[in-house]
């Protein structure tokens with residue numbers, strides 16, 4: 491999928507001016523409340539028309555103000571999943587799903603009812619009406635309805651925001667399947683670093699209707715200063731590891747990376763599986779020598795790649811471990827006292843790790 495956006499728009503006193511291009515995978519739009527994420531999603535869906543500019547998907551122009559092109563929403567083949575599932579209350583689940591198919595000519599359909607029902611695990615719900623579904627089930631049906639339109643692109647605007655953690659955990663694997671098995675391009679709006687680091691391949695950080703940073707999730711989420719307030723402490727690194735062994739006696743799984751081995755609470759993943767982990771910068775401590783008699787199991791050996799001094803007491807140190815960067819949040823005072831400069835060999839002690847599989 492190639493999504494090309496180059497638009498200018500006004501809503502009341504709010505101005506949006508964005509230009510970006512994304513290829514394949516799940517693109518996350520991430521930014522503080524009021525930064526314009528929903529406004530942008532509405533422009534892609536055709537629910538609003540930009541003042542100027544152009545949006546295209548895979549070369550198909552959805553809007554081009556200069557050329558006078560504006561494809562109406564129902565002809566865009568762009569699915570939309572909102573925070574609130576917005577199912578038709580008087581229709582059964584099956585009828586809600588079938589509605590998704592109506593606007594797509596049969597020659598352009600790639601998603602069948604059977605495939606979607608099985609993918610989302612909703613076969614047992616087909617005869618029910620939305621009032622008799624849980625929040626998580628409703629959202630799976632809403633995703634199914636969007637998918638049955640065989641969309642070129644699915645827009646998801648905080649689809650998990652109204653759900654509790656258990657329901658979120660239930661839905662995330664389905665979104666991953668959409669991304670990996672059906673390979674449906676997704677533009678995903680979220681406030682949560684945990685969600686974005688698990689799902690996204692690319693991220694656009696937004697503020698005041700502008701792009702403040704964009705790129706692969708591994709690099710963008712290290713910019714704590716650019717993340718929305720409340721998520722700044724979540725800034726960190728995403729690393730890719732391979733499951734090496736399970737230690738059932740201690741309930742630990744050993745994973746391998748170029749910088750040393752990692753130990754995580756026992757994982758339900760086969761030996762050889764590739765796992766993505768998220769390490770918050772504030773959970774990483776640096777030492778110049780390998781600590782002895784320390785309780786931390788995760789000690790990575792590397793060297794300082796870069797040091798970013800912030801305006802307050804803090805600094806972010808990127809440590810090169812193997813081919814990847816592990817970020818540590820330390821004080822500026824520690825940077826001086828340990829003379830942390832690019833090239834200095836260091837040991838990184840990691841307190842806790844979040845899985846972002």
Ligand SMILES: Nc1ncnc2c1ncn2[C@@H]1O[C@H](COP(=O)(O)OP(=O)(O)OP(=O)(O)O)[C@@H](O)[C@H]1O
Pocket residue numbers: 501502503504521522523524525526527528529530
């Ligand atoms: N129709 C409108 N008229 C006037 N102002 C609008 C309109 N739609 C949106 N805005 C303003 O545009 C700004 C961006 O809103 P938008 O909903 O796109 O932000 P957001 O990043 O999605 O926020 P949130 O994370 O809270 O959902 C806000 O200041 C909002 O008040």
